[in-house]
Amino acid sequence: MFESFEFTAVSPYLVAILGLVVVWQYYQIQVMAGRVLAVDIFDRSGIRMYIYVVPEDDDCCEVCSAANGRVFLPSHVAKKEFSPLTGTCRRPVPCLGILVGLYGGWLEARGVVERLRESGKKGWIQLSVEELRVLVNGQWEMSISAETDRIGVHTLEAVCYEKINQVVSTTGYRFVINEAKEVRHLLLLVPAYLRLVLLLVRSGEKEEALNVIERFESRFPTRRRGPHFPTREQRNIMKTRKSLLLEGQPEHVSA
Numbered sequence: 001m002f003e004s005f006e007f008t009a010v011s012p013y014l015v016a017i018l019g020l021v022v023v024w025q026y027y028q029i030q031v032m033a034g035r036v037l038a039v040d041i042f043d044r045s046g047i048r049m050y051i052y053v054v055p056e057d058d059d060c061c062e063v064c065s066a067a068n069g070r071v072f073l074p075s076h077v078a079k080k081e082f083s084p085l086t087g088t089c090r091r092p093v094p095c096l097g098i099l100v101g102l103y104g105g106w107l108e109a110r111g112v113v114e115r116l117r118e119s120g121k122k123g124w125i126q127l128s129v130e131e132l133r134v135l136v137n138g139q140w141e142m143s144i145s146a147e148t149d150r151i152g153v154h155t156l157e158a159v160c161y162e163k164i165n166q167v168v169s170t171t172g173y174r175f176v177i178n179e180a181k182e183v184r185h186l187l188l189l190v191p192a193y194l195r196l197v198l199l200l201v202r203s204g205e206k207e208e209a210l211n212v213i214e215r216f217e218s219r220f221p222t223r224r225r226g227p228h229f230p231t232r233e234q235r236n237i238m239k240t241r242k243s244l245l246l247e248g249q250p251e252h253v254s255a
């Protein structure tokens with residue numbers, strides 16, 4: 001008697017939870033298969049700020065370079081007309097920029113979140129390159145957000161250190177490539193592949209660059225599409241790099 005009472009009282013919740021699990025798994029499968037739109041994979045839960053970073057490159061346009069280090073409130077990013085840029089990118093193939101969501105529980109990050117909240121209606125602030133490095137060099141691993149922010153911090157670190165310490169950068173990009181499996185991290189994947197290959201080519205590690213390109217090709221098969229999949233231009237960049245590597249030519253393409 002008691003058992004059956006307990007069962008009927010609990011089961012609606014249990015059914016609801018199981019239902020959610022099924023929906024979530026179905027959603028994950030749909031995203032992985034590239035059937036969900038870009039806006040849907042922007043999971044804003046647990047995110048207190050978005051940082052836009054642009055790898056330093058000579059051929060990056062001035063509009064995109066100026067946006068490096070901008071930090072946005074999640075409510076700002078959620079706006080329909082949101083763009084991290086003030087203006088439009090000047091290149092026919094858009095410059096590469098990466099929007100990284102963080103909770104930011106460590107000291108330096110809390111300071112940034114505070115400044116951001118004080119920005120009021122504007123909804124964004126700008127960090128200098130030095131301030132970005134101070135942020136990623138903080139004790140983030142000791143903070144409550146270590147797990148939530150790990151992939152994001154490695155992405156920021158990789159971008160900030162490209163010109164200063166290539167090992168830090170390649171390690172960071174590799175980490176993203178190996179570990180980004182959750183939906184909210186998928187948009188970091190293509191940039192990580194593109195930058196890692198470029199750094200490997202520049203430092204003459206051709207074999208390894210080819211390996212990474214092959215992993216990129218098998219991870220993003222051409223017959224599939226999705227919001228986190230490479231654009232046609234990005235696929236072309238990789239294709240050109242691959243053929244230059246196979247021909248033993250020096251690298252001329254960047255992204």
Ligand SMILES: [Zn+2]
Pocket residue numbers: 060061062063064065088089090091094095
């Ligand atoms: Zn640009």
